[in-house]
Amino acid sequence: MIELKKVSKVYGKKRALDQLDVNIKEGEIFGFLGHNGAGKSTTIKSLVSIIEPTSGQILVDGQELKTHRQEIKQKIGYVPDTPDLFLQLSAEEYWDLLGAAFELSDELKQERVEQLTALFELTAQRYDTISSLSHGMRQKVIVIGALLSDPDIWILDEPMQGLDPQAAYDLKQLMQEHARKGKTVIFSTHDLATAQQLCDKLAILKKGQLIYNGTLTELMSQYPEKSLEDIYLSMAGRQGLLKAGEADE
Numbered sequence: 001m002i003e004l005k006k007v008s009k010v011y012g013k014k015r016a017l018d019q020l021d022v023n024i025k026e027g028e029i030f031g032f033l034g035h036n037g038a039g040k041s042t043t044i045k046s047l048v049s050i051i052e053p054t055s056g057q058i059l060v061d062g063q064e065l066k067t068h069r070q071e072i073k074q075k076i077g078y079v080p081d082t083p084d085l086f087l088q089l090s091a092e093e094y095w096d097l098l099g100a101a102f103e104l105s106d107e108l109k110q111e112r113v114e115q116l117t118a119l120f121e122l123t124a125q126r127y128d129t130i131s132s133l134s135h136g137m138r139q140k141v142i143v144i145g146a147l148l149s150d151p152d153i154w155i156l157d158e159p160m161q162g163l164d165p166q167a168a169y170d171l172k173q174l175m176q177e178h179a180r181k182g183k184t185v186i187f188s189t190h191d192l193a194t195a196q197q198l199c200d201k202l203a204i205l206k207k208g209q210l211i212y213n214g215t216l217t218e219l220m221s222q223y224p225e226k227s228l229e230d231i232y233l234s235m236a237g238r239q240g241l242l243k244a245g246e247a248d249e
């Protein structure tokens, strides 16, 4: 279980997150939605310890992230939204580095790389330098790297960005399979069809505040015959008048 308790983040004068309370359980696929600048990446970076919230607490399996950082980081696979890749390394060398960081044996690392490169159709590019790969191929390198240690908790910031339809489909299948095993999948997306396909629960952020936090089923049942796009735009869009539970006629 991952718990965010009154998490806020202030950058200078900008309040990027405002008292977020979110619980994410094992076996769930949890999606963060929101316009550009709503606070999705700030939330995700807080969960993976890249940034420190200004106030509030993050607990993972009852342990506070701030005081159990190393232990908790070992459980997490993270796909950043704007990855810093070592462009001069080959994909294989990059995975070697991650394998070493997660203390994987060579055999296990090789086995996982073979499975994942076959799945994402990247076998032929394993030894190419990352600088020579296309945007989508680089995204595949990052996704494979994040899944290499078979982490319990997947935290993926806009993971489908740049992936071709086949790779996006395969990643979605992997996310669902991971949740079915009782593990946790957290991701952010601008793609509402993907959110509708995958999320058990979702949080909609607007200017750092939660405007919805609950199950997809509950949200959809409040507005029968409306698509997630309609509901999302009514809540987070320009007029932004609708709160979950209110009629929008």
Ligand SMILES: Nc1ncnc2c1ncn2[C@@H]1O[C@H](COP(=O)(O)OP(=O)(O)OP(=O)(O)O)[C@@H](O)[C@H]1O
Pocket: 011, 014, 015, 016, 034, 035, 036, 037, 038, 039, 040, 041, 042, 043, 081
């Ligand atoms: N390092 C930073 N310094 C100052 N302000 C920041 C910094 N990082 C983010 N912000 C601000 O915090 C707010 C939330 O940004 P964040 O990147 O979390 O949004 P987002 O929902 O991920 O957006 P996008 O969909 O565009 O990726 C924005 O107003 C952004 O300008």
